Amino acid sequence: MAIKSFKRYEKKYILSQKQYEALIPKLLEYMNPDKYCKSGNTYNIYNIYYDTKNSDVIRHSISKPFYKEKLRLRSYKIPSNSEDIVFLELKKKINGIVNKRRVSLTLKEAYDFLNLGIRPLSNDYINNQVLNEIQYYLDNNKVYPAVYIGYTRKAYFGKDDNNFRLTFDSNIISRRNDLNLESGIFGEDILGENKYLMEVKILGAIPVWFTKILSELEIYNTHFSKYGNEFMSHCLNKQNINLRGEKVC
Template structure:
């Protein structure tokens, strides 16, 4: 069982394929591919987000509050058995600063903790601190598996500043059934074909060279939440499928 904790700012941008194709060669002058992008290839990320019966977590999140938090179960491979490693993350955002607390567990430990409240056993002080935080969150929020979101990612680190990182997510796929990491990546596309979600992850200021490239390619900052956009698409789909024309509170 391992722990990871960090704070950072995140800025988001939506790129079309033309912008993406022009941006990548320019980035390579200043940045190196992430170590997980083996031979320049993308890697995959699979998530299950937890929410209440009435979607209180995501409702609060999209209202742009000063403080918000989300619980998700994450894997970088499709688990094959209950002993495969996964990550349980509590992601908090306070006035624009992202704080992520996470622990590495077996899939069995994670499912037992989340479904039945069986606390994972650890002799490590910091691990137990994170477990305490997640356990407290679960005691205050009656959450269950709500949506699966997976995507393909390409990532870069700045050569001169390892705290400056870029990620590009594409083929962002979601579903609200079969909420198991073992089931793999399938569902409906929530970003759109040939679109890319670029996230700037940084502890300090964005480099000047990067802002110049963004200006040159007319790439502008936007607001985008994978779970938030999935939720709004889910609500719209429910309304469109309401054959009786009754109002749906989503």
């Protein structure tokens, strides 16, 4: 079991294929691909987001509150057995600052914790602090698997500032059935073909050289939440009726 904690600002941009192809060569003067993205490689991320039966978590999130939090189960490969490692994350956003707390567990430990309330055992103080936070969240929010969201990612780090990070997500796929990481990536595209979601992750100010490149390529900041956009698309579906004949949204 291992823990990581992240605290940073995030800004988002949606790029066309043309903008993406023009941007990457310019970035390479100032940034390096991360270790998983050498020689043009990408990697996949698989997530299950947890929410209440009435979608209270995402409803609150898209109302742009001062404080919000989400719980998700994440993997960087499709698990093939119960001992594969996954990450349970509690992502908080306070006045625009993102704080992510996560603990690595086996798939079985994660499912037992989330579905059965069986807390993983740990002798590590910091691990237990994160588990305490997640336990508190689960005790106060009756949440269930709500949506699967998976995507392909390419990431870069600043040559002079490792805290300056860019990620490019494409093929953002979601579904509301078969909510298991083991089932792999399939579902509906919520971003669109030949588009990229660029996320800027930084502890301080965005470098001047980067803002100049964005201006030159006419790339502008936008608001895009993967789960938020999936939920709004879900609500627009005219077939969005539950088994009791009630509207979900």
